[in-house]
Amino acid sequence: MNVHEHQGKDLLRRYGVAVPEGRACFTVDEAVAAAEALGFPCVVKAQIHAGGRGKGGGVKLVKDVAAARDAATAILGMTLVTHQTGPKGRLVKRLLVEQGCRIARELYLGMVVDRGVGRVTVMASTEGGMEIEEVAARSPEKILREIVDPAVGLAAYQGRRLGFALGLDKEQVGKFVRFLGGLYRCFTECDGSLAEINPLVVTEDGDLVALDAKMGFDDNGLFRHADIRELRDTNEEDARETEAAKHDLSYIALDGNIGCMVNGAGLAMATMDSVQGAGGEPANFLDVGGGANTEKVKAAFKIILSDEAVQAIFINIFGGILRCDVLAEGVVEAAREVGLQVPLVVRMEGTNVEQGKRILADSGLDIIAAGNMREGAERAVAAAGRA
Numbered sequence: 444m445n446v447h448e449h450q451g452k453d454l455l456r457r458y459g460v461a462v463p464e465g466r467a468c469f470t471v472d473e474a475v476a477a478a479e480a481l482g483f484p485c486v487v488k489a490q491i492h493a494g495g496r497g498k499g500g501g502v503k504l505v506k507d508v509a510a511a512r513d514a515a516t517a518i519l520g521m522t523l524v525t526h527q528t529g530p531k532g533r534l535v536k537r538l539l540v541e542q543g544c545r546i547a548r549e550l551y552l553g554m555v556v557d558r559g560v561g562r563v564t565v566m567a568s569t570e571g572g573m574e575i576e577e578v579a580a581r582s583p584e585k586i587l588r589e590i591v592d593p594a595v596g597l598a599a600y601q602g603r604r605l606g607f608a609l610g611l612d613k614e615q616v617g618k619f620v621r622f623l624g625g626l627y628r629c630f631t632e633c634d635g636s637l638a639e640i641n642p643l644v645v646t647e648d649g650d651l652v653a654l655d656a657k658m659g660f661d662d663n664g665l666f667r668h669a670d671i672r673e674l675r676d677t678n679e680e681d682a683r684e685t686e687a688a689k690h691d692l693s694y695i696a697l698d699g700n701i702g703c704m705v706n707g708a709g710l711a712m713a714t715m716d717s718v719q720g721a722g723g724e725p726a727n728f729l730d731v732g733g734g735a736n737t738e739k740v741k742a743a744f745k746i747i748l749s750d751e752a753v754q755a756i757f758i759n760i761f762g763g764i765l766r767c768d769v770l771a772e773g774v775v776e777a778a779r780e781v782g783l784q785v786p787l788v789v790r791m792e793g794t795n796v797e798q799g800k801r802i803l804a805d806s807g808l809d810i811i812a813a814g815n816m817r818e819g820a821e822r823a824v825a826a827a828g829r830a
Contacts, residue, residue, distance in 0.1 A: 451658035465541030474515035495525030571642035634664025699724025723824035740773025762793025786826035
């Protein structure tokens, strides 16, 4: 789960991480009042779950009340398009008005769970203000890394090593170690999956301040953090993914036109590979799970069909805990309720498979049967092409 910049900064502040004073605003008048209270110059920032806001016109430095009003009016309600939002962009529904900062240097600081080593990894770079992917592609040697031993935690010497490598002086290195320690405590105690401070600025007074903050949290740990869970902004999430979560379905929207319904994450990934191998593109990852019932299958089917890009559906089920007859009943009911208008390809094997096939055959629906996964993928791609 991701949170907005102002929410991430509020969390960091609790752990002693230096952030500028700022206020979240939902109207132009609130933004103007916040700017007057904070003093000028200040910054008006769009709040969406995406980077590159400044390049898209979503961050403006203002020096008086009139400029603050103009900036808030321009940004609030705009559809902000960045390299992370895609061409459709995101509607800006809230702002962060924040004190200005006298910047001497801009650095990059990030923290992620590195699946390759199974540990938290700290990344830092002198190339602050730039996308870390660009730095990795152009100058990978400028990305510094420290891997944290979970049995020990982040050691002070690791912070000092990074600080000196970033070119900080002795006093600033001490501040950096404290800054990094607070960030690490926030990350681990809140079950973080991503923390990105870009830029981390060194002010003209020699202080270190998080000028931006991108925070993401492990959904599986949110049951421990009711306060963080309440920060969720469903307006920033794909509506289909939000609906899927209500039914305990694992759904991720993709860019293709073949809707996929599968039980089991491994089989789902193999199914998407098969679709691509047949020359198509999957429209989603959707795992209904092993214990799905008819209602859950119906919900999954409707979520797939809510994607206007879907031109065919491929259902690939191995019936173990999820019986094939239960799946078939859910598919038939859902198809009748929504008035199915796209080709449907079904491949199923496992428990009660003959009953499941009989239910589909007796439904009167135009269902394309497949004997195996590869055949199903090929038929789905061919059907989408005809559609």
